[in-house]
Amino acid sequence: MDPKIVNKGDRNKIYLLIIVIAALIGTNAYLFFKDKQQNKRFVTVSTEKDKLRLEVEKIEVELDKANALNLNLNEKLIQSEKLAREKIAELKIALQKGQMTQEQLDKAYAQINELKSFVKNYNDQIIQLQKDNLFLKNSRDSLANAVKNISNKASNLEDENSNLNVKVKAASALKLQNAEIIAFRTKSSGRKVEVTKSSTAEKLSVRFNIIPNELANKAHHNIYLRVFDPAGNLIADEENRFEADGQEMQFSHSIYINYNNDESTYVIDWKNPNPFIKGIYTVILYTDGSTMGKAQIDLR
Incomplete structure (x- = not known):
């Protein structure tokens, strides 16, 4: 086959x-x-x-x-x-x-x-x-009930508005994003020279940025400084007073800034009425009745 x-x-x-x-x-x-x-x-x-x-x-x-x-x-x-x-x-x-x-x-x-x-x-x-x-509501009996209801609602609304105002104020507060302090003295020529020793320091310069906040009021804000020496003593005049965090305080210095939510850098120069001493100086900043933040510098 x-x-x-x-x-x-x-x-x-x-x-x-x-x-x-x-x-x-x-x-x-x-x-x-x-x-x-x-x-x-x-x-x-x-x-x-x-x-x-x-x-x-x-x-x-x-x-x-x-x-x-x-x-x-x-x-x-x-x-x-x-x-x-x-x-x-x-x-x-x-x-x-x-x-x-x-x-x-x-x-x-x-x-x-x-x-x-x-x-x-x-x-x-x-x-x-x-x-x-x-x-x-045009009738007498209904009017009495309406007045009572309106009074209660008005009271509740007032409480709600008060709470809302507190929340809005807290949300719109200006807070420090970063801050640093340098000490300097001014030469006869007018030029500023950064120093690190207390014996040569004349002023403190606070440089800071503010956290971006769309809710914050874009306008002039009064910034208050409270400066504490290394011993914890506040350096301020008796008549310099303001209110913040629910209490009256003394401040060392104040300036106005124009806030536009544009990440600007602000500078505040403060002259110590007393001679600087060795140690850590603390500066706390306030505005609109609340604390913004603080910064420190250690002078030798």
Whole structure:
């Protein structure tokens, strides 16, 4: 028998192997494109979930705004709001799940549209309630209650404003970013010469930068210096007084600076009315009723 002749059984096996390989290639291609479509679908669903979360937050903010009016709501409005809050909570939980089907997304959109309609109707009723309350204030009995409520609200508002002012003042305060002190003397020519010995020092020069602060008032600020000698004694005149950190203090020197939140470097020169002594001098800076920071220099 001729060896070049392939028997029929072997030929069938070859055909079957070709079919199997083609099927595997087709399956892999199908799975690749399916996985690609699923990934694309997952990204789309994730984007839709982010949009839904934003819509839910907007609805919740609208409800919070209505509550901030502190109106006396009737039982029906209270229950309606309660149901809306519960639905919002359910939506938040649903949106925290890893994946959502298109059907679940559609259902969430439908629920959000219902909530939007509810919030619009709810706000309309709140506005009408405000008008009704305004009308009732014209009557004697309602006027007495209104005065009492207004008095309480005014007191609470005053406390809130007071607390807010404290926070704003603290947030807008000027603070030192860095500060250094050098001692110097002035030659007969007028040129300043830096020194390190107490015996030759005539003045201290404080150089400092302020931490950038968008909330700070861009204007003139009075800077107060309190200088302490190595023994801890404040060097200041009795009549030089200011208030900071809730108490009256004496200051050694003061100047005005023009603050523009532009990272400027400021320099304050201070002349000691007494001879300098060996040791560490401490300078503390204040402005707008609060401490900015401090710096020190050690004179030999």
